[in-house]
Amino acid sequence: MAKRATLEDLKSRLDAIDKDIYPLLEAPKEVFSFRVNLHKASVKEVLELLKKEGLEPKATIFEDSFTLPLEDKSKLTHTLAYSKNYIYIQNLSSIFAANALDINPTDWVLDLAAAPGGKSLIFSQKAKKVSAVEPNRSRFFAMIRNFKEMGAKNILTFNKDGRFVYKATPKWFDKVFLDAPCSSESHIDIKEGITWWSQRRIYKFAKLQKQLIISAFESLKDGGEMIYATCTFAPEENEAVLDFLLKKYPTAKIVPIEHNLSNIKGGISSWQGEEYSKEVENSLRILPKDGFSGFFLAKIVKDIN
Template structure:
């Protein structure tokens, strides 16, 4: 089998360890905009979960198993935590984004690292997210909204374009590049037709994405390149070509004490790599069960010529809360939902014909090229009023003082398992549905039924939240 022959050449005497490695255990990370560590640890105990702390990130927990599963808890629906692998959390930590910086996530879907970056930025500054796949936009937006990320602008463009569209614009850039996924010997790898020619195809894409990232970074800016692959074709060989041609230097990643961590390779099958690449980090799926990964941190040391694009970026203004276009909408939200307009004073807004978006005051203007969304979707235009989104209702919490409806436990179970439940009332109305006074989403009432849009049917775990 060609794959086994490749793995033998790749790993040598360690091939049996690779083939025998066990999968990475389920890992969950607290979404800091919705929950704190102590509260979440109490919930883990209440759910009867056996867990250990993440070896690097104290706001993340490795589960011994996930029998419930936790994706069927009300806490998951409320965005209090997300699933994100042990290794997958390391690239954003290596990037080390700071509040009030301008940061790019070049290949953002499905959004775990983007949420992590937003949390490290404390939902401040400017976080530009991009992904080239239109199919991945909907789950990416759902994950971002559920976590209450508000400092982001999301584009749907080929990542290779960003460096020319926004040259030397970002303080930090994350390139978690699409890859072969050769990080663990899964059933998927055994089934698929695998060949080394695919590695060259994907490596070319990865190299172009990294070049785009370097162009997009400011001088002295930081770029983190990562893949969930152990192949040198996608990692050291890509970096070797980049270091020969572009003004970047390799910086050490944090000195994490991980049993499965090793430095980047110095050589492989006749290839000799730059000594600096030994500052990169390789994660093996053994001895500890971790997903195979590669992470390198670069710093841009000088400018470089960048060919201008034919159609430069058009910048769209955002509006403050007292803008003549925005203030009537906020007055309508106050009338229907009781939210004081002054609450929105620290934020800025973008509105189109049917939706109002809320973002941070750092985004005075936003790029129009490939624009998908700006920050948190706050409200949707109906015929004569504005309806809060469910993600906004969860984020606003106690700011909502009108149009509230407390659900019974039975109603909550039915809403989350079927998307609807019975409730007296004929005229169409919208409510912020609550449980124990905490908004869980916006429901519509009509013809004796309440309806709630849910991402999937929930077999709701019975706990104190419920």
């Protein structure tokens, strides 16, 4: 029987990736974030409504996104703006990743592992059309309800296994977003322990992620761009998956993502004796701080040359 992983095992791994991660996971969360649902209201309208109810949201780097103290979360969910679906509670890391995809008004965007749908909703505010794919039936129907409540009318939904989508849509989409299922290390609550975390779990998800990133890249038009993202810190699920893609597809290029945030580090080019392409250093690892949860993302372009 395999030995159960301990917090010390986790700390040792995270310290080897970046010594800032574990202390930030231990630190109490002070704020949460939300964004204005532009399908139904303007930023000005929502801020005025919230001010009338005694809330003073703090601006972020995104014009439509704000933070509030964690103790105000219940109050926000009882406001008129929230009841009218003018507000969508979403972590800043997810908002950052969704906005890292450069979307044009004529684009058709594929969101390959879409539930609960928050990122698809961001895409729908910018793109002509969005295809949101989710294999789990209960999550799929909850996602449809979410889109309907938020007033998004340009999202097509598909209850399909994302690993095989490319077979029906080769080189079809202008932009692709893959927030891959992962070991979810950023969701670990140190105080509650890590009964569900293990290195075996990391390896299981890494296998799935490689299948999904193939489908995502094959579905992308020549000259298009995609984002690969996870909410875990494990290099096996992040840099190693990117390195796998680069080795399989010479047309895949990882390009820098511009930002001015202090809680973001570049990707690493080696891990536990494995050497990765230097290109993976263009990826970003977001540290859990100031309303951002732990996250990883990379922008990939399909070179036409």
